[in-house]
Amino acid sequence: xxxxxxxVLLVAVAAGGLGLLASLWFNGNPFWRTxxxxxxxxxxxxxxxxxxxxxxxxxxxxxxxxxxxxPGLDGAIVDLRTRYAGRRLLINVWASWxxxxxxxxxxxxxxxxxxxxxxxxxxxxALDTPDGVRDFIxxxxxxxxxxxxxxxxxxxxxxxGNAKGVLxxxxxxxxxxRIARQKIGPFKxxxxxxxxx
Numbered sequence: 001x002x003x004x005x006x007x008v009l010l011v012a013v014a015a016g017g018l019g020l021l022a023s024l025w026f027n028g029n030p031f032w033r034t035x036x037x038x039x040x041x042x043x044x045x046x047x048x049x050x051x052x053x054x055x056x057x058x059x060x061x062x063x064x065x066x067x068x069x070x071p072g073l074d075g076a077i078v079d080l081r082t083r084y085a086g087r088r089l090l091i092n093v094w095a096s097w098x099x100x101x102x103x104x105x106x107x108x109x110x111x112x113x114x115x116x117x118x119x120x121x122x123x124x125x126a127l128d129t130p131d132g133v134r135d136f137i138x139x140x141x142x143x144x145x146x147x148x149x150x151x152x153x154x155x156x157x158x159x160x161g162n163a164k165g166v167l168x169x170x171x172x173x174x175x176x177x178r179i180a181r182q183k184i185g186p187f188k189x190x191x192x193x194x195x196x197x
Contacts, residue, residue: 048164056154058161061182065089065173066159070125070147073134078147080123081177088120088180089173090196093157095128096136101168104186105142111192112144120172120196127151127167172196 052058059066069079080089092108094101105124112122122144126133130148137146149156151165161182162169172181172195181195 050153050163052158052163053154056158058158058163059171059179060161061179063161063179065171065177065179066156068147068156068159070149070156073130073137073146073148078145084121084123085177086175087118088175088196089123089171090120090192091123091125091160091171091173093125093127093160093162093167093169093171095126095151095167096132097128098167100186102136102140104168105140107187107189107192109142109144112142121145123147125149125156127155127157 057066065081067079067081069077072078080091090108090111092101092104094105096102108122108124111120115121124142124144124146126146126148127150128136128148133146133148147156151157153165155165157165157167157169160169160171161179162184166184168186170181170183170187171179172183174180183195187195
């Protein structure tokens with residue numbers, strides 16, 4: 001049990017550090033905010049990632065969204081492909097200890113509030129403990145659904161194409177259930193609307 005906890009903690013710290021480095025690396029260069037730049041950064045990051053565990057195939061642009069069914073804060077399991085069939089999804093992977101994740105959450109919440117019932121559904125996917133997420137949401141409330149997963153080499157983020165586990169990580173899924181975009185690092189204020197178009 002102690003070894004597993006140590007591994008999870010190590011993965012969590014490494015992912016947070018990589019997310020911070022990625023945000024510092026491309027925030028100053030507009031190239032990384034283009035689709036070509038995003039794909040290049042994603043490919044470079046995943047090229048240096050360890051091989052995923054057997055049976056785990058990270059999704060790429062154009063691939064069907066992997067089957068993801070995770071608990072919400074209330075403990076109820078949410079199957080993303082079933083619950084939001086026919087709707088575009090913006091899945092943002094974050095953790096309460098990730099500085100860049102925390103900074104972008106108010107922007108994600110503002111965007112989600114403008115979408116209505118037919119717009120893009122924002123989903124927060126927290127690689128964190130339920131208590132850590134509840135404590136964070138009490139301080140920084142968001143109006144979009146939050147799902148929970150434990151960080152690790154086969155977490156939902158890896159299935160969504162984030163082989164290296166960098167946070168924050170965002171995926172846009174089209175209405176047909178295919179991965180349309182993948183983004184490593186945080187959104188800048190005002191960037192989300194253009195990114196989903």
